Amino acid sequence: MSDKLERYRSKRDPKRTPEPVPDAPSASPGGDAFVIQEHHARSLHWDLRLERDGVLVSWAVPKGLPADPGTNHLAVRTEDHPMEYLTFHGEIPKGEYGGGTMTIWDTGTYETEKWSDREVKFVLRGDRSAGRFVLFRTRDKNWMIHRMGDAVRDPFPALEPMLPAERARLPKDPSAYAFEFAWGGRRLLVPIDGGRTDAAREHPWLRELAESFGSRSAVLDGELATLGGAEILLFYDLLYDDGRSLVEEPYTARRAALEALGLSNAHWQTAPSWPGEAGPVRQAAREQGLPGVLAKRLDSPYEPGSSKAWLFIPA
Structure with missing residues (x-):
């Protein structure tokens, strides 16, 4: 034998x-x-x-x-x-x-x-x-x-970013929005599946991020910005998480799911967000020399392409 x-x-x-x-x-x-x-x-x-x-x-x-x-x-x-x-x-x-x-x-x-x-x-x-x-x-x-048999997860969403409409003034109802810095960087959507991401072809350091997800699938939305002389990827939205599409979920639900991931590294961070804090965030953007602020409706789904649910207001 x-x-x-x-x-x-x-x-x-x-x-x-x-x-x-x-x-x-x-x-x-x-x-x-x-x-x-x-x-x-x-x-x-x-x-x-x-x-x-x-x-x-x-x-x-x-x-x-x-x-x-x-x-x-x-x-x-x-x-x-x-x-x-x-x-x-x-x-x-x-x-x-x-x-x-x-x-x-x-x-x-x-x-x-x-x-x-x-x-x-x-x-x-x-x-x-x-x-x-x-x-x-x-x-x-x-x-x-x-x-x-049948698929056990939702299909990945189309990889097209949601873009803000430009406005000169802050919204009249700031309590309906979350306010974030406009970083002046380059948008980057990061799909992760099977511990890998196509975004690593251009940015090899993202292999570490993808591997950290293990079998968990995700699509992250963020921006490559230069802060303190170093390039960092700031994530501010989550379109897909662990087999489930989040694009129809309100911003608040997507944001909570993003924060639950605990993304923090020398190369990437979760960008801060302040619901209702219109004036202080815009003032901080001015003081830091940033282009402006983004106002994102708390109840808005993720809409690829230009959307009035997201507003860019110059600092």
Whole structure:
């Protein structure tokens, strides 16, 4: 009988890694366990492991499980892992195989509908990953994973910013608005999905922000501005969060969701906002040499293109 863990053990030294390195496979009581681990290694990915014949048959999924049946994700077949990996989490030392932080993203049981050398069809029963999936091999022997059934999240909104109308005077009813600084920078919408963002092509430092979101999807609206001689990305709106579109939500709800993210770093911050504080914010903008202020209606949805719900008032 072949040793299904031989390849696994050959890649690991139990004296150098906290990972379990058992001598032989061992089955769980039910024989149908699974685990998905979020793995911040050289590149962020998710490890899907399905129990089969005393081991965890494993695939690395760079973008995580697909939420939409219209989009398949790459799934790289890796070595079988021991059953002890069902509960493993921790730090694999840098320089070791798979070095980085590993956390348990979801765990539970699954039902096998089909299992062959080229196709694995199954139903996951976990807290975060419930649903039917199929893993299938392509012509070049790579694997892909496909979600079967309905999408489990809203589609991403169109990536077009909401633009303010210009006014010379502050609104007559300031209590209906939140007031923010106009920074005089460049608008930037940042879509994040699967721990990655296309905005990192132009701004590589945004890879760190995207990875920090893990599997949480988002679309952030902000502005690249120069403050104190340094460029910083100031976020002031959230269009999409964790699989749900927020564009129809009022500004107050979007703002609360944005602040709950706690975005704070040397490269990015959540821009301040002051509901009802028209005069003081405009005065502060003048004193700081900023172009002006933005007045945003508290009850307004996010409307791509020019909108009278947002007003730019020169300082």
